[in-house]
Every structure is written in structure tokens, then in C-alpha cells.
Amino acid sequence: MRLIPERFKHNNLFITMFTITVLIIVTVSVTITWTTIRMSEQFFFDKFSITNARVMKQLNESLDKFNYSIVIASNNLQQSVTLKEILTKEDESNVERLSSIYTMSQLMKRLEPNLDAYEVSIIVTGINGISYATDRSYWPIHDEELKNSYLTKKTYENPNKLFYQYDYRPNREDGRYIVATKALLERTSGNNYGSLYFAIKETEFKKFYSNFTSPGNNVFFVNSDGIIVSSNQSKLIGQKSNELLGYATKSGEGKNEDYIIGDFMGKEQIILMEYIPSFDMYMFNTIDKQTAFGSLIDTNKILLIVMGIVCIALIIVLLASRRLTNSLSKMVKQIENTSKHDFHQYVSVSGTYETRQIGKAFNSMLDELHEYVDQLVVSQKQRRNAELAALQQQINPHFLYNTLTSIKMMANHGSKEETESMINALISLLQNTIGNVNETVTVNQEIANLRNYVLINQKRYGNRIKVNFFVSGDCEEYKIPKLILQPFMENSFFHAFNHKPEGFIHVLIWKEGNLLICEVVDNGDGMEVSADSHLPPSNRKQEFFSGIGVRNVDERIQLTYGESYGVQISSELGEGTKVRITLPL
């Protein structure tokens, strides 16, 4: 997660959550939208192909009906002996010919009910050159033209078949025709005595299916040569379309599909195909996907709605998750900072239930921690205090031993007074240290102890170090910890005058505000004082008076009175050392 800048560190959860939600919402919406569009498209395809297939079937039926009418009409004419006579009669007189024409017209009139429903022009031609047209203006082809046309040629090639052909009369605006042709055969001899032509205008033929077409929904009739014979796309009529013919064969292969999706006229189309055997034509129904469905499925609208919903969802998610995670990350920030505030800073309890509970738990944990630590500190202090107190009670045996040795030597020298004062001093010293169970003593008593100690030391080591006591009168009765000054006095005695032959030690005690200041000042060798005002180590254990040393004094004062009190040492080489002890009154 290094990608996330530092300032977003606390929003990590939010960003992760939000990103995932956004991704999921977008994925889901896109998937659903896409699927819906695809499904509805598929639905329309199926629906269209089903209805269109049905319509095509109907179309097929009506075409069959049309074909049947023509077949009936052609059979009637084929079976008419009169017609055969007229068409084969040679060398007629004009009056006879006139009568023949009239007979033919009556014959045709009888046929009319068969073909009433359709606008069809029938032309009958005979080998004797006679011809009759029911409506020549409908299909304006001259007899000569007709005789030489490929329509007739093809008819004679297949004399047994009634089949449909495409004819184009360029001199007419709507001069496209579908012509059913049939050769008239003499049953017995198989001789051809004429031919029948049933012409229907393409515009009429179109009426079979024109109701069914719509923009993008086109119908094409393609004959076996691939020529578009009829279509609602009038411009394409008469053109050869290999494309459609290709689909005709393709559609024959894959029988199980109702429709093919393919390209036609440069557009993607759904293509339905049916072969009409009676016409020997392929009927195509092409549905332009774009035109047919483009308007049905408003993709833009769907996308707009989906985008709108996604946006709203995102905004809601943004706000909601922001609210959820905000309290959490705020708490995390607070928790992170607790160590900086010595675990005194509580976290604010807010936000959701979970975060509130976590906050409460954290706060009570802090409480317990504090309690525990406090207890620990107190017990530690007590233990240390007890240790120090115990040390204080002890008198170094070396000290006693040395002092007693000195007293013995004095007694040997015979100075009775000196010996007596030495013993007195030792007695009162021992009395005050071991005998007195109190922790604290008055300043006077402490001074008295110091005097005794000084006396003993002066007796032992001589008077080269002078000791003076200056105690402010109003301080005499204040209580101070027992033997608090003695270690410094001892220190000065044994370390301050290693080089200097003689000097003095002043002990000063006075009151300053509500502080009691005690100073032990010597003008001895001085020393290098380290920053923490501690005294250099010493191993002259045998010289110590009690278990307590210079080092312990500060610790003890602080344990007893608190941090603001203690020992300060300042010293200068060759000038002397000053020890200052600050105590509460």
C-alpha cells in the first residue's frame, strides 16, 4: 500500500472499501446492462424470426393459392378442345377467325372467376399465329416480341412444366412482370400447339407481402438464377444478387437454425429464407438489425439510466462508508498518538456501535494500565525505600573496627580524655544510627551526628581538615532523613584532600522559601563533575560508615520527597567541591 500517499494513510480502509465497492457496482451494472441488452436483442431476434417465419408461411400459402389459381386456369385451357381447335386451325376465313376470337374471349371470360382475386393478364398464342390477350395494356408485349422472347424459348424447352419467369418491359415505368408460362401439348402426340402466359405485374405481386414489410424489414424473391424478381426494395428488382443466392444454399445446409445472421446490402441482417417450389424461387426476409431493433432498444437511454443509478449508488456508498470509516480512522489516529501522551489521552467514543465499543474498551484498558503502572511504581518505591532504609541501619564493621583500633591506640598512649571523648562520640553515633528507629531526625541531631563522626575521623586522621557548621537558627528543628549529610562529609574527608595538605569543610543549613537547603562545601582538590552531577565511583568500602553511600542519597531523597528534590554537585579542580541538597520543609 505504498502507492497511497501518507496523508491518506488513515483513510486506507475507506479507500480500499470504496474502491472495491465502486469496482463491484460498475462491474455488476455493466454486466447486467450488457446481459439485458443482449437478452432483449436475442428475444427480439427470436420473436421476430418466429413471427416472420409465420408470416412467411402465410405468404407461402397465399402464393400457393395464387399458383393454384394459375394452375387451374392453365389446366382449363389445356383441356379445352375448343381452344386447341382454334389454335391449330389453319386457313381460316376472316369471319371464322372473328368467330374464333370471340370464342376465345368467351373462354377467357369463363376463366376469370379463377383469377378474379389477382390482376393478371393472360396471353394465349397458337402455332397458327392466332393470339389472344385478356389485357394487353397490362402487359404490353407485342405478338412478335413475345414469339421471339426467351420466355417462349424457355417454355418450349420445358413443355411439361408451368414455371415462373421474370420479364422487363422498359417502355413502362412499372414494367416488371412475373410471368407464368406453360406450353400447350397435345396429349396423345405430345405436339406443341401453343403456349400460355399469365403475367402479373411485380407491383401487384408485391401486394402479397407489402403489408408485412417495414423499414429494415425487407422481402426478396430470388429466382434460381439469383435475379431478384420481386422486392419491396424496388431499386434492386432485376438485379442479380449472388449474395442472397449464397445464403439460399447456406440456409439449406444448417436446417436447425430458423434464421441466419449475415451481411446484406452492407448491413448486418437477420435473414430468413424459404424455398417456394411451385415458383422455383427463394423467398427471403431480411431484417436490418440496426433499423429494426435500433429503435426498440434505446441503448443510450439504458446506459444513461444505469450511469445515473451507478452515480447515485457511488455517492451513497461514498457518504455511508465515509461515515463508517471516519470514526474508525479518527480513533486509529487517536490510538496512534496515545504513546506520545504517556497513555493519558483517552479516545473519543463516537461513531457506530462497533467503534464505540472499541473506544470504550480501549479507554478502560488505558485505565487499568494506569492503575497497574501506578501500583507497580508505588511498590517499587516502597521496596527501594525499604532497601535504603535497611542499608542506613547498617554500620560498616570496618568503620567500627578501625575506630575501635584507633581508640585502643589512644588508650595505649594513655590520653584518657581523648579516649573518653572518642568513645562518647562513637556511642552517640551508634545510638543515633542504630538505636534510633525513626527514619528522620532533626537538623540538630543530624548535626550532632556529623560532629561525632568528624570528631572520630579527626582523632584518627588528624586535624588538617577543619570542619565548620553553620546552621540557621530557624532550621534546627526541621526533620531530615537520617544520615543524609554524612556520606558527603565522608566523601570530602577521604577524597577532597588527597593533594592539598589541609583545608576546611563547611556544612551550611538554611531555609529558602519552603525549601530546606543543606550544603557541604570543601576547598579541596575538586574534581571533574559529569553532566548528571554524580560522584565518581569508589571502592573504598572499608571506609564507609554505613551501607548508604553518596550515590544513594539522591535516590533516597527523591523516593521520599519527589522528583523536584535531590542532590546537586558542582566542583572545580583545585577549588573544591560543593554539594547542595534540596529538601522540603
Place this chain on the structure above:
Amino acid sequence: MKKVLALFLVSILFLAACSSGSSKDTSGETKDSNEITVWAWDPNFNIKAMNLAKDAYKSDNPDLEIKIIENAQDDIIQKLNTSLSSGTTKGLPNIVLIEDYRAQSFLQAYPDMFHELTGTFNSDDFAQYKIAPTSVDGKNYGLPFDTGVSGLYVRTDYLEQAGYTVEDLQNMDWKKYIEIGKKVKEATGKHMLTQDPNDLGLIRMMIQSAGSWYLKDDGKTPNLAGNEALKVAFETYKEILDADLVKPISDWSQFLAGFNSGDVATVPTGNWITPSIKAEASQAGKWAVVAHPRLPGVPESVNASNLGGSSWYVLNVPGKEDAADFLAKTFGSNVEFYQTINKEIGAIGTFKPAADGEAYQAGDDFFGGQKIIADFAAWTEQIPQINYGLHTYAIEDILAVEAQNYIKGKDLDKALEDAQKQAEAQVK
């Protein structure tokens, strides 16, 4: 927070409003009252004439939009019959062209569906024979358009070969026609005329020249048995056939081919055939038009007759006033307009004042400089006025059968009586 929420709700509503409000154009269908529709057939003749009328009318009322729709004559009849018989005029045009032979059947069958034109034009200005078919009970419903005045188109070159001049044919009767025909056939081997056994146009022309028709003056009673003119006409018809003057044809294109290819020496028919005759430019100068032959032995018969012809009718639908005004100011009174349609399409109207115009007086080089239009106009005025009645074509179908029987040897009186009976049974 609440403000933001409110904003979203508003934006959702806005979004919904946007998507649902996909503009639905409410294009109110305001029916343009300044539009009239015309139905007619034959783009080379009637439609062209109507277009010229439209141009001519532009100066009178430039706001009126005239929509001219071409329909086959059969379609027009069918549509009119279906709509009018169900009492609706929806989808019908304002102006429709109806053949004179059929006019009465419409006017009488659907009396309220046609807008009366009496007074919008001066009926005295038109050839009188056109007024009867277009009127009911003395009220004018149709505005006469083209004349079907007939003439006998003749090949002068063939006549010359037989030793005749055009002068010999003027004001002749059918007897003389047969006589000449025989000579011509002898001299040239050509037939005199073409005939389609299904089309008794020749018979119609013959009897109208004598002021007679298939129906009596009431327009309803068949007038076949005992109709002297009809009898003479049939006799003449048979004589023509027996003289082998006829080249049989079965349809229109063969009819056209008959004279265009030079197979026949004469064409007795309406003047509207002129463009078709002139279509064969190689025959220029070889044609002339003479007056229609009269029936021999029938004193009423004149050397003028009619075949076909049609008139304009205004249907009783919104816009009829505009339509009537349009017709009145063009076909009803505009001499200049008649000159134009005559020059442009060779149409001869039945509007008498137009006959004095320069176009009508011009000679036609195709016909050897003959002033055929003027001649036709003159004959037009002589056409006997008759009431075509309601059942012209129905009776002709019956007559065609009997005509065949007669040709095959049936007694003519018997044949006509049989026809009369059938007709009475059918048109009752």
C-alpha cells in the same frame, strides 16, 4: 448531509424526467383545405390535359394545390363503386373523370355523392350531345371534356389505287363504304378495317348517328327488338363481314398494329385515335379524315357520330367548391386553354367557342393539310344527342353473343328479340 440528499433526489427526478420525456412530436394533422385531388386515366391524354389545366389555373388561384393521380379506368370505377355504395367518400378524390357511357349509372345510383355544377359553366357553350349523359333531371353534374366525335380515317393512297378520291367518300353511307371496300380489296388486297368481335364500337357509332341507342330515352328500358337503326346497323355489320372487308383482331395493340402496319385502308373511330395514327410517321400525307358514314335507309341518320369521350365530375367531399371553381375556370370557359391542349396533345374539347381559335383552324400536314380539328369540331355539333342510360356495357355483352349467332346464320329479328329478353331480365 440532508441538503446533499435532497440534491440527489432532485437529480434523480431530473434524470427520470429527462429519460421519459423523450420528445414526442405532436404533429397535429391539420388537413390542408387548399388541396384537391384528381383521378384520371391515360397519362398521355387526360392526365396531360389536367396538368395543363393546373398550370392555367395557377394565375387564378395560386394557393390551391392540385394533386393529379393516375389510375386505370377500371380501378377508378371499382373504387368509386366500392366507396360510394358504402356511403363513404373517404379517400375519394375531389374531381374524377368518368366515361360518358358510364356516367349515368353513377349519377343515378349515387345521386347525393356528386356535386351539382349547374351554373358554374354555360351548358350552351358545349356540344349538346354531351349534356345529356352528364346531367340528371336537367341538372348538370359533369363538365364535358373531350369529344369522342368519330370520323373515318382513310388511306388516300389505297383509295387512289382503287380509283377513288377523298371527295368520293364525303357524306356517304355504309352501302357505299362496302362498295368502295370491295374495290379497294380488289385493287390492293388490303382489308378495309379491323374488328374485335368483343367490341361493338362500330355498331354504337352507327346507331348514334341515327340518334338511337341500346336503351330508350329513359335510360333504363332496353331498346333492341324493333330498333330499326340497330337492325340496319347489324345488317351492315354482317354485310361488311360477308364482303370480307374485315381483318380480325383480338385486342387494342392489334388494332393499332392494323393501321400502323398499313394492313387496313380505313379506320372508323373516334378522333382520339389521331395521335396513334400519326405515330407511324412514314404514312404522313397518306391519310385523310372524312365524315362518318351514315346508315343506309335510315332517314334520321347523319354523317356524324361519337365513340367514347368523357367528362369531369366533382364529388361531394370537402373542397368541392374549390374543385368546381377550378373546372369552371379551365375546362368550363377558358378558350385559350383549349387551344393549348389541342396544340400540346391534340385533344378536341366539346367547348364550342374554342372552335374559332387558331389551333382549331390549323391544317395538319400529316393529313395532307386537312383542317381536321375544324372538321371534327363541325361534326361534333351535328352529333345526335342521346341518353346513354345506365347499362350500355351490360347490354353490349349480351348483344355480342347475339351478334355472333347472327353472323353464324340466326335470324336477325329473332336474335334481337332474344337479346331484348335477356337484357330486360338482366337490367331489371
